[in-house]
Amino acid sequence: MRTPIVELKSVGKSFRSADGSARSVLEGVNFTLKDGEIVALLGQSGSGKSTMLRIMAGLIPADSGDVLYRGLPLYGPADGISMVFQSFALFPWLTVQKNVELGLEAKGMPPAERAERAEQAIELIGLSGFDGALPRELSGGMRQRVGIARALVMEPEVLLMDEAFSALDVLTGERLREDILELWESGQISTKAILVVSHNIEEAVMMADRVLIFASDPGRVRDELSVTLARPREVESQGVRALIDNVYGLMTSGSMRPGRVTEKEVKLQLGDRLPEADSARMEGILELLGEEPFNGRADLPLLAEESDLNDHELLDVSRALTLLGFAHLERGDIILTPLGQQYIRTDNAARQATFGQQLLEHVPLVAYIRHGLEQDKSGDLHEDLFLKLLCFSLNEADARSALRVAIDWGRYGELFEYNFNTGVINLPEAVDAAVE
Ligand code: ADP
Ligand code: MG
Numbered sequence: 001m002r003t004p005i006v007e008l009k010s011v012g013k014s015f016r017s018a019d020g021s022a023r024s025v026l027e028g029v030n031f032t033l034k035d036g037e038i039v040a041l042l043g044q045s046g047s048g049k050s051t052m053l054r055i056m057a058g059l060i061p062a063d064s065g066d067v068l069y070r071g072l073p074l075y076g077p078a079d080g081i082s083m084v085f086q087s088f089a090l091f092p093w094l095t096v097q098k099n100v101e102l103g104l105e106a107k108g109m110p111p112a113e114r115a116e117r118a119e120q121a122i123e124l125i126g127l128s129g130f131d132g133a134l135p136r137e138l139s140g141g142m143r144q145r146v147g148i149a150r151a152l153v154m155e156p157e158v159l160l161m162d163e164a165f166s167a168l169d170v171l172t173g174e175r176l177r178e179d180i181l182e183l184w185e186s187g188q189i190s191t192k193a194i195l196v197v198s199h200n201i202e203e204a205v206m207m208a209d210r211v212l213i214f215a216s217d218p219g220r221v222r223d224e225l226s227v228t229l230a231r232p233r234e235v236e237s238q239g240v241r242a243l244i245d246n247v248y249g250l251m252t253s254g255s256m257r258p259g260r261v262t263e264k265e266v267k268l269q270l271g272d273r274l275p276e277a278d279s280a281r282m283e284g285i286l287e288l289l290g291e292e293p294f295n296g297r298a299d300l301p302l303l304a305e306e307s308d309l310n311d312h313e314l315l316d317v318s319r320a321l322t323l324l325g326f327a328h329l330e331r332g333d334i335i336l337t338p339l340g341q342q343y344i345r346t347d348n349a350a351r352q353a354t355f356g357q358q359l360l361e362h363v364p365l366v367a368y369i370r371h372g373l374e375q376d377k378s379g380d381l382h383e384d385l386f387l388k389l390l391c392f393s394l395n396e397a398d399a400r401s402a403l404r405v406a407i408d409w410g411r412y413g414e415l416f417e418y419n420f421n422t423g424v425i426n427l428p429e430a431v432d433a434a435v436e
Helices: 048-057 096-106 111-124 140-152 171-188 201-207 238-253 277-290 300-307 311-323 338-345 348-362 364-375 385-391 396-412 429-435
Strands: 005-016 024-032 038-044 064-069 079-085 158-162 193-198 210-215 220-226 298-300 327-330 333-336 381-382 424-426
Touching: 005 277, 024 048, 024 220, 038 277, 038 300, 048 079, 048 158, 048 171, 064 327, 079 140, 096 111, 111 140, 111 238, 140 171, 171 201, 171 364, 193 201, 193 238, 201 238, 210 238, 210 429, 238 311, 277 298, 277 300, 277 311, 277 333, 277 338, 298 300, 300 311, 300 333, 311 327, 333 348, 333 396, 338 348, 338 364, 348 364, 348 396, 364 396, 381 385, 385 396
Parallel strands: 038 193, 038 210, 079 158, 158 193
Antiparallel strands: 005 024, 005 064, 210 220, 298 333, 327 333, 381 424
């Protein structure tokens, strides 16, 4: 067997959290990228996918394990590996041409040569005529084309794409994806292997020869699925739909804390991330699930279509519903529990009461906020207090997200109220009076 282009062996990485303690982000990550393949990596946000990519690109070191490039240990940024970021990361004051030339300039290539190489890359990615434009004059899709040209101009052996299509609208993302696949299939680019990080299941199945599923806390490769369908693939084809189903099944067969418990026994901790699902969306999906043709059980990809949510959003809603005991997941299907069945048959007031009860039982953060309010003399507390608490175990963005979700859920379940102007959380008035 040929040496893989890139190989990770038992790679581990921790970061310090706000309180100075180390938090393990990657543990025992094993991964190989071989000549001629496109691999997609799917996983929840925060599971360490970007960290793994940065380690592979030599941008940050691993704490433990081995990172090999062409069989040799990687000590710094690798020449043959280029990365495309979700944020495009262009320099706003530089023209398209100059943005694309940057990497070549850093390597000391003479101006005439790098101008020619940049022009070729710009043409390849379909931006001819825009060489002199500034990023702000371009649409999002075109900006990301610049991001890709900047990676391709380096003639990398390995292209790492970190959610490169996520910031684009669906159609623009699909167009760009198809263009890249065409460049790849036609051999117009030197790239020998591509790793695509995505949270879009369809994207992964449409592009990859192998789909890897990443587990969180700590991040590691949990499952692998090979895709043998010929390219170009047809989104609506039976083969693609079946694979998407399959991946949904794998992604939901774990849990919030994959590897340790099944979804039925998920127990959240106070400082855990919460799925990004607001109560309105959860209600919408519950309603939809109860109706024809689903009648309590739905295939997730089908439900995604019916509900106009993308895979990522639907998975978050499914996790939220599972967490609160309204549904459970089984091989890519979401199924209403008896509680969920009962829930959709009752009126709003009863629903909110049930929602509140389930929160107190299953979401420690919400219960903590509520108990805090009950114990506080004034019955109101500032959200920053809880944010600080969460920052001990989560980074600030994740902490804010968890708190936002907890507040939305708690308001819906009438456990507390929230003032959007002041950031103060307080007990609902009726309860306030009862406590006093
Ligand atoms: P993903 O790409 O899967 O969303 P990331 O690799 O970006 O996940 O992040 C994984 C975890 O590591 C997150 O909880 C994030 O907050 C944390 N993390 C990433 N980079 C750093 C850093 N430089 N310092 C501290 N924590 C970090
Ligand atoms: Mg990421």
